[in-house]
Amino acid sequence: MPLPERGDDRHGRRNLNPVDRFDAYTRHVNPALGQFLKLSGRDLRLVRAEGCTVEDASGRRFDDWIAGFGSQNLGHNPQVIKDAIRRHLDDDAPSLFVENLNPFAGELAVRLTAAAGPSFEVCFFCNSGAEAVEAALKTALAATGRPRIAYAAGGYHGSTLGALACMAEGIYRAPFDAVLAPFVAVPWDDLAALERALAPGDIAGFLVEPIQIEAGVRVASHDYLRAARALCQRAGALLIYDEVQTGMGRTGELFAFHRNPPRPSAGAQGTGAPPDILVLAKALGGGMVPIGAAVFGEGLWQRAFGSHLRSEIHNSTFGGNALACRAALAALSALSDPAFLSSVRARGAALFAQLAEATSGSPLVLRLTSSGLLGGLQIRDPPHPWFDWKNLGLDDLAGHPTGGALLMQRLFRHGILAQVCGHDWSVLRIEPPLTVDEATCARFVAAVAEALTWLAEMS
Ligand SMILES: Cc1ncc(COP(=O)(O)O)c(C=O)c1O
Structure with missing residues (x-):
């Protein structure tokens, strides 16, 4: 209905x-967003969603390749999450445990720390990715007593002021630059620059995404993360991974840092470069309930907030509420299932092999990167004067690439919802629900191939 x-x-x-x-x-x-959607004919009236499909009021169906920017890893309205929510509604347990022991947060923390690896001990729960980033930054500052954060340039960490102080240069942070904390940007994949940033000894933590999705799906190498970890350890700084978007199964491992090849001495998860603080949100709530988490290595939270006076100075009223924790427990079970993760790896390998084959002959394609069911297809702007934001009537977007947006617009005509990366509009993000099936992948590959041919012929 x-x-x-x-x-x-x-x-x-x-x-x-x-x-x-x-x-x-x-x-x-x-x-402004409503008007832009109308202008581009994408002002859909969505009324229903299931799995990888959303449906509008007139019954038109679309394949969703945005998936809530990596929130809908289990697809839309997954049964396991609906069941968990229903159980909570039915049993009249408290929803909030303010100033009380919270058993749901306790259980989730046990399961999340165990899933992350042997060095993790404490979780802080909140309601979004940006809040989880704030918790990580504040804990690093308070635990070390140092005044500054270093961060990998080009990243995306959310819209709050602390997270923005670690954001890539550009439209998201520029209006607020004057009030942002003077944190230190470290060029991507540059270990010498990281070493220089750490040298003065005033850096509390280094914040980095194992894959910078908004920068165009840039994958940090295992060697880089391992070396960054060693440099941080030597300098007494904490290594912080923002896995808000790469976590919860997206890369075919529960967390992207679990992809690192094992060293002989590594723990159960075989990680070569675990962080001191792991930041999660989005798919942690099963795509239906807001929840964020910062997961801390042993002793860290205690160092920062382990006195009676300090025990509640970083908090969130709804953080760790029962509904969110129960949804997250169900999501964590489903997403950490080894058979599920192996299906993500297999589906991703098949999808990106087909996509590479279908797109490699296009004169517009610059690069295709992937990890699990996450990818980025970078295309050059079609060399035709029509394909310019000014000529499309959108003067204020002039200077930004058009190629990715045109590709996305053409995919829409094939019934596919897709998006470009936030900081690099030349890259089409490829981020379907992890439950995506073979037929949906085949439709996507065929549509991308057609759209590239159309764009090349038009230019
Ligand atoms: C890597 C990363 N960190 C943090 C955030 C912020 O999360 P939220 O929008 O839930 O505040 C995002 C959101 O896209 C993200 O991709």
């Missing part, structure tokens, strides 16, 4: 002042 489109209330009674809820979004939530 489609949801009522106009202002009916939840009992089916007609609202006295009927409002079109979709139009209301444009008017009252995000006018």
Whole structure:
């Protein structure tokens, strides 16, 4: 049954002042985004979602290759998460445990620390990725007593002021630059620069994503992460991985850092370069419930906040609420299942092999990178004056690449929802639900091949 489109209330009674809820979004939530979607013909009225598919009010179905930017790893409305939520609604347990022992947070922390590896001990729970990044930064600062954070340039860590102080240069941070903390940007994949940044001894932690998705799906090498870890250890700085988007199975391992080849002495997860702090969110809530987590190595949280006076100075009222924790426990079980992770690796390998074959002959393709079911297809801008934001009537976007956006727009005509990377619009992100099936992958590959041919012929 489609949801009522106009202002009916939840009992089916007609609202006295009927409002079109979709139009209301444009008017009252995000006018510029609403107008942009309308202009590009993508102002969908989505009413239903299941697995990899979303459906609009007229019954049109779309394959979702955005997947909530890596939140819908289990697909839309996964049964295991719905069941967990229902169980919580049915048993009348407390939802919040403010100033009380929280058994759901306790259980989730046990399971998450065990899943991350033998060196992890404590979790802080919150409601989003940005908040989890804040928790990691504040804990690093408080635990070390040092004043600054170093971060890998080009990253994306969220919209709060602390996270923004570690954000790539550009549109997300520029309006706020004047008030951002003077943290230290370290060029990507540059160990000498990291060593120089750490040399003064005032760096509390180094924040890096094992794969910088928004920068165009840049994959850090195992050697880089291992060397970064050694440099941090030597300098007394903490290594912090932001796995908000790469975590929870996306790369075919539960966490991207688990992909590192094992050293002989490595622990059960065989990781060559575990972080001191692991930052998670998005798919941790099963795609249905907001939850973020910062997972800390042994002793860290205690060093930062382990006195009675300090035990509650970093907190969040709804952080670790029962509903979110129960959804996360179900998500963690499903996503850490070895058979599931192996299916992600197999599906990813097949998808990217087919995509490489289908796109390698295109004069527009510059690069295809992948890891598990995460990828980036970089294309050059079609060399035709029409393909310019000014000529498309969007002067304020001038200077940004158009190629990825044009590809995405063409895919839409094939019934595929896709997006470019936030910091590099020349790269189409490839990030479907991890439950994506072979037929959906085949549709995507065929559509990308057609779209590239169309763009090349038009240029
Ligand atoms: C790597 C990374 N870190 C942090 C965030 C911020 O997460 P949230 O939007 O939940 O605040 C994002 C969001 O896209 C992300 O991709």
